[in-house]
Amino acid sequence: MDRFPKHRVLPYGLIFPSISIIAIFLIYPFGQAIYQSFHRINPVRRQLVNVGWRNYVDMFQSSEYLNSFRNSFIFGVIVIGLGLAISLGIALLTTQRIRGAAIYQIAFIWTYAMSPIIAGVMWSLMFDPSIGLMTHVVGNLTGYWINFFNDTVAAFILVSVASIWVMLGYNITFFVAGLQNVPHELREAASIDGANTWQVFWIITFPMLSPTVVFLLFVNTIYAFFQSFGLIDVITMGGPSRATEFLIYKIYRDGFGRMQEGQAAAQSVVLFIIIAIVGAIQIYTSTRSAVYER
DSSP, rough: TTTTOOSSSSSHHHHHHHHHHIIIIHHHHHHHHHHTTEEEOOTTTEEEEEOOTHHHHHHHHHHHHHHHHHHHHHHHHHHIIIHHHHHHHHHHHHTSSSHHHHHHHHHHHGGSOOOOHHHHHHHHHHTOOTTTHHHHHHHHHOOOOOTTTTTTTHHHHHHHHHHHHHHHHHHHHHHHHHTSSSSSSHHHHHHHOOOOHHHHHHIIIIHHHHHHHHHHHHHHHHIIITTTTTHHHTTTTTOOOOTTOHHHHHHHHHIIOOOOOOHHHHHHHHHHHHHHHHHHHHHHHHHSOOOOOO
8 A cells, every 4th residue: 555655545445446346246245155054945935944954964864865976076187187188288288380380279268158058058969969060970980879868878978078169269279388498499409419209298388388388287177167058058957867066056946946045055155165275286286286387
């Protein structure tokens, strides 16, 4: 505040809009969710009945919730790990000195411009058991006819691949930007010293990308556990046999489908705490080894 001796109110005015948005759209809803998680709500009379920790006890005793909990983390590991690995590989290829590299970069980046809802419709049509083009291509080539309506493994794989595809452009954009900031002199010096391409990548390139990796790890975690809802709802609606009913979709189904708002609030509080802890661990462990100096 000492930097504005003549305008002591100005700093508060500048940060007020951001603080207001956080308070209105994050802090207040989270506080309300905590309050509702200790109550059962009558859907007709809208009366709150204090039940203490009962919603949390029932939640962890529910086989449906534990199943969605397990599926969510398997899905998260696949989308985050495999998605970032594929994105980094494509970014490395598109930053090589090849003709038309800029065109390839744009072609991969545009996937993020597509709405998850539209992406879900597209993937569900491509792999539709009756009219899907990719269903017939895969079936004729391998003899395996995909039917994600009743095949739990096919549904899980389809949702995972579609989710990776949606985030592909976003991840590639940041990886390309990070790769362009890696000093060419360092890689060239390592090559002169006898390092091969793989060694140059792990010793020079990847450590210099660590800030980008830290950021993308956190963003992809948020996407996998929160923002994948629209894609799942369009493609599988949590089915078949709850194979793709991840935590975020179960919250929606219990809160709006079954009108168990207290139970859904308890689930949302637990999910928020889990993601906050996972995100904090990711940032803490990653930034300790991150290279921020060029």
